[in-house]
Amino acid sequence: MPTKDSARRRRTLSERRQEIVTTAAELFDRHGYNNATMDDLAHAVGIAKPTLYHYFGSKEEILASIHEEFIDLLLGKHQRRRQAGLPPAQQLLEVMTDVLELMESHRGHVRVFFEHHRELPAAERDSIRDKRDAYEAQVAALIEQGTSAGTFRAVDPRIGALAVFGMCNWAYQWYRIGGxxxxxxxxxxxxxxxxxxxxx
Amino acid sequence: MPTKDSARRRRTLSERRQEIVTTAAELFDRHGYNNATMDDLAHAVGIAKPTLYHYFGSKEEILASIHEEFIDLLLGKHQRRRQAGLPPAQQLLEVMTDVLELMESHRGHVRVFFEHHRELPAAERDSIRDKRDAYEAQVAALIEQGTSAGTFRAVDPRIGALAVFGMCNWAYQWYRIGGxxxxxxxxxxxxxxxxxxxxx
Structure with a gap:
């Protein structure tokens, strides 16, 4: 049987990167992105700092990965539902559930995504904003589809989407795991x- | 006629403190609370750093004043309406309008209040949290009153209040002045x- 150490060595590059991103999200949530250092992160992952830099060139690069992972999760879940052809009202319930469930499974990602967009390097800031805008547009389109189908009345679809995001996203301020x-x-x-x- | 300088000298202690708090809220919003220094703030107000320290002992003390001012504004507006005896549905519209209007008049305060509660010194953190909880309880009570009066159906009043806060507070992420x-x-x-x- 392989020892724990040999198993650790055999981890793929992508598994190790994933572990670093996950640990960083928790660390940034607990201590604040600005306060947490690459030293703290290397220590939390249990690797040397030069090893950490082998995987990520900077703290900002890790921040970008957390953002990317979070928005890709939301986009991916919604994409699969659209393909399944659920009615707009049901899709909306699932959209609302997604972000609340992520507060349980990815709470560090959630705070980082909502509070540290401005700290991203310029290129990543733009690319994440584009994905976030695309997701917002998809939810607004869902409301429009409901209106076209006669299920929803004719509300401003963007304001409707922002109401949905507001109710659910805001929960990161008050939701407690295990409540x-x-x-x-x-x-x-x-x-x-x-x-x-x-x-x- | 007094010169601008003599007028400046005659400002009261409380006017000067107010000016510092207002400038700090804008500065923290623009550059982030963690990045802004007391040097930056003194420069933005147009006073020497020792003068700034004459009014506030630390950056945390200014942070606490921003929090205090913001929640006192919300509590004060709501208090006056309760005394005026508006029906629950109308009071709710005003509660929702309050925070959106503050995004226009006090946008720095809003971001600081929502994102930097954890950076407050312990005593202030508790006192601000108590006021915020009191405000939340007042809005939940408003929903309960509407249910008792037969205007609202029997929803969970706390979840209702959190939905209201979510829709409106979240706008600090997307609301643009002059939109x-x-x-x-x-x-x-x-x-x-x-x-x-x-x-x-």
Whole structure:
């Protein structure tokens, strides 16, 4: 049987990069992106600092990977649903659930994505913004489809998308892992309010 | 007539503190709280650094004043409306308008309040959190009052308050001063969606 050390050595480049990104997201969430150093990160991953630099040239490069991973997860989940042809209202519930579930599985990514876009190097800042805008446009298009199908009334689709993102994304400020409500239950309540309204 | 300089000298302590807090909020918004130094701030206000320290002992103290000012504004506006006895649905529209209007008049305060709570000294962190929780509880109570009055259906009042805060507070991520919609128009659309729902 391989020892733990030999197993560690046999990790692929991409597995190791993934481990660094995951650990960095947690570290940045706990101590703040600006306060966390490459020394802290190397220590948290359990590798020497030169080894860390073998995988990532800078802290900004890791920051960019966290952003990329987060938005690609959202885009990928939504893409698979669009292909499955769910009705707009159901797709919307899944969109709302996605980000709340990521607060459970990727809480570090969530804070970094929402608070540190400005710290990205210029090229990455643009590319992430384009993906984020594309995702926002897809959710606005979903609302438009619902309106065309007669399921939703004629609201401003962009303001509708921003209301959806607001309700769900804002939860990163108050959601606690292990609280009394599961991510999907919270998403369902928000979705129900957004679709039916709270008026009698 | 007094010269500009003599007028400046005659400013009261509280006027000068106010000027520093306002300038600091703009500076922290533009450059990030962690990047902005007391040197930058003294320069932006147009005073010497020792003079700045005469008004505030530390950057954290200024951070605390920004937080205090922001939450006191929200609490004060809401308090006056409660005394005026507006119906819950109307009060809710005003609550939603308040924070969107503050993105126009106090945009630096908004970002600082939402992103730098963790950087506050412990005592201030607790006192600000208590005020923020009190405000959240007041908005939840408003939803409960609407339910009791038969205007709103029986939703979870806390989740309802978090939906309201989410839609409106999140706008600090996308709201641009001078855009095509006024703060009150955005608040109205969110309020309309939240009360009536988007379903047909």
């Amino acid at each position: 009394s409500l599961e991510p999907r239950q919270i998403a369902y309540q928000f979705w129900d309010m957004f679709l039916r309204g709270i008026s009698t | 095509s919609l006024e703060p009150r128009q955005i608040a109205y659309q969110f309020w309309d969606m939240f009360l009536r729902g988007i379903s047909t």
